Amino acid sequence: MTYALTIQELRKTYASGTEALKGVSLTILEGDFFALLGPNGAGKTTIIGTIVSLVNKTSGTVSVFGHDIDREPEKAKQQIGIVPQELNFNIFEKPIDIVVNQAGYYGIPRSIAIPRAEKLLKDLGIGDKMYRKAMELSGGMKRRLLIARALIHQPRFLILDEPTAGVDVELRRGMWEYLRNLTKEGITILLTTHYLEEAEQLASHIAVINKGMIIASGTLEEILKLYDESATFGGGYRGGRLEEVFLQLTKEK
């Protein structure tokens, strides 16, 4: 068994003194669809920032397909495609250029990158806007542009940080479908969300994070069983909001 991601005892204290991660350990198997569930401020973005080396960790180890991010940063980064929570492209550029330039950072020549980018953008439904300025895209289209950009170098491991936050229901379903197809192609996916329904629909493994700690993890069934025992809201959790589940979990402790 190959692990796409191994995190051990990850800690992060920001310069402001905020202890965002208090010893997080988790593993993701190759080919898995893994959901990291947690409310706002739980530390999801911090974990992801550490994996893609935008955040300097305080301690702990992270490796991607066996490549330690400190010792072999370039090899680790090569495997990852990242869809960040916040938009971080130049809105004055055209989607096609944003995606093709990103390919350049991975050393992919333009002759290969251009057709690949065109196909990705078309598949994601922004084909007719790819030669317009990115700022003309709607919110949902901008998110999909982030996905196209993340996939341009054909990573084995795709990380999405709350990709459906603020996206309407129809579009969300479309995005889920797209992600499911990626898993079928063998791409490992790590997705963060604060919607329980999203995790239920997509993921085969789930970890629940709160206040910088993993408070539950396992397969979907295992997590559901855990909640069944403590549930006082009579099966209302199915499709319900994570916050309800949290109320249960935090009350116990």
Place this chain on the structure above:
Amino acid sequence: MLRKDIVRMFRIWVQTFLPNVITSVLYFAVFGTMLGSRIGDMQGVSYMLFVVPGIVMLSIVTSSYANSSFTFFQSKFFMRSIEEILVSPTPSWLLVAGFATGGIVRGVMVGALVLLISLFFTGLTISVFNALVIFSFAILTALVFSLAGLVNGIYAKSIDAINIVPTFVLTPLVYLGGVFYSVEVLPGWWHTLTLFNPIFYIINGFRYGFLGLADVPLATCFTILGAFIALGIAVNWYLLRTGLGLHQ
């Protein structure tokens, strides 16, 4: 990335080129034409010819610095698009090289443009003593200051932070570095002080390329440039590698 930089530069050429060109025209008009007629010759050449290399150098210094500091700052702050590069396997040295070359290209282009304009003021005469020296000084200087600008861009927390250094450090250093005079004409202590100004050596070497005149030997100038380049590369590489001033 370099291509991206150059494309960007052309797109905003109005902002990037024009200010340099306008200030240079003013310098030529004020210092060269008006003062020149009173000062007469400097080290045996007409004052106008004497100041041309200095003013060209001034434009190279400020524009290469501004290019890399601003480009980096912009991609870090306004759009956060620097993250596109940071998450990719692009090694730190390549990132430094990309931004530095962007600065060089702009610095040298602006320098060439200013030189072209100087021809109108010198009556189309230009003295070239050693083209190779001119060219290598232009490039190396642009490199030094785009590296310095990059450090500034990486560290800057606000747009003011990338304007302060050029205004309060760079410009005075260039002015005091012998753009408008030969250090020979300075009183003793002032002369000694100038010898600590790195830009003095740069202007000196550059002027040597044009006129064959120098206050200090060429080798000294090259050595000092080389030392600053090495320092600039090392600092940038370290900052990017450790994420200092970039990562939380």
